[in-house]
Amino acid sequence: xxxxxxxxxxxxTQMGNDKSIKCEQNLGHDTMYWxxxxxxxxxxxxxxxxxxxxxxNETVPNRFSPKSPDKAHLNLHINSLELGDSAVYFCASSQxxxxxxxxxxxxxxxxxxx
Amino acid sequence: xxxxxxxxxxLIVQKGGISIINCAYENTAFDYFPWxxxxxxxxxxxxxxxxxxxxxxxxGRFTISFNKSAKQxxxxxxxxxxxxxxxxxxxxxxxxxxxxxxxxxxxxxxxxQP
Numbered sequence: 001x002x003x004x005x006x007x008x009x010x011x012x013t014q015m016g017n018d019k020s021i022k023c024e025q026n027l028g029h030d031t032m033y034w035x036x037x038x039x040x041x042x043x044x045x046x047x048x049x050x051x052x053x054x055x056x057n058e059t060v061p062n063r064f065s066p067k068s069p070d071k072a073h074l075n076l077h078i079n080s081l082e083l084g085d086s087a088v089y090f091c092a093s094s095q096x097x098x099x100x101x102x103x104x105x106x107x108x109x110x111x112x113x114x
Numbered sequence: 115x116x117x118x119x120x121x122x123x124x125l126i127v128q129k130g131g132i133s134i135i136n137c138a139y140e141n142t143a144f145d146y147f148p149w150x151x152x153x154x155x156x157x158x159x160x161x162x163x164x165x166x167x168x169x170x171x172x173x174g175r176f177t178i179s180f181n182k183s184a185k186q187x188x189x190x191x192x193x194x195x196x197x198x199x200x201x202x203x204x205x206x207x208x209x210x211x212x213x214x215x216x217x218x219x220x221x222x223x224x225x226x227q228p
Contacts, residue, residue: 031214040220040221041152041201041220041221041223042218042220042221043158043218044218045215045216048215056215090157092157097214098214099145099146099207099208099214099215100146100148100163100165100207100214101214102148102160102163103150103158103214103216105156105157105158105159106157107155107156107157108155108157
């Protein structure tokens with residue numbers, strides 16, 4: 001039973017295309033996140049939703065738009081993909097939004113933009 | 115601006131040895147310091163965490179040492195095993211608000227040689 005699952009695992013696309021990454025968690029958690037891990041493995045938060053409400057929105061280009069249809073799902077849509085968007089995108093969840101609520105990460109979606 | 119600095123970037127340790135990874139932070143508002151472990155192709159997973167009201171926390175072979183005055187904390191892995199080979203991330207977050215915004219260090223790639 002995968003706790004946090006992301007699809008697809010790999011995504012190869014051309015510049016200018018629009019793509020989506022889906023995430024689902026079956027842990028019953030209230031809070032979900034998107035993190036970006038670059039080629040140097042640096043992890044940076046992009047967005048966080050708590051009970052479907054956006055609570056963290058880092059300085060991410062407007063081309064990135066998260067959507068949370070319900071507490072268990074958080075999708076990421078990316079418009080007009082650029083070479084610099086190539087990275088591994090991780091979805092995560094935590095039981096609540098407090099600072100010491102452990103994050104549970106999915107296994108990532110490796111996005112390659114050519 | 116890198117708020118959490120981590121060193122070394124990579125580390126090779128013999129089986130049975132002690133692995134030590136160091137982190138330093140600047141923001142004195144940080145008050146929760148977790149360590150995450152990431153295996154290739156997987157998302158990070160919480161290993162151990164500490165709050166600044168204690169100077170040390172131990173869980174099995176893993177120990178966090180915390181020096182509040184120096185704004186430094188470190189992870190010690192005793193009796194390192196080949197299965198410990200992974201990338202380790204320190205992180206920090208601050209109390210207050212309804213968000214769990216973890217700031218990650220740059221990661222340390224640990225290789226434990228048999």
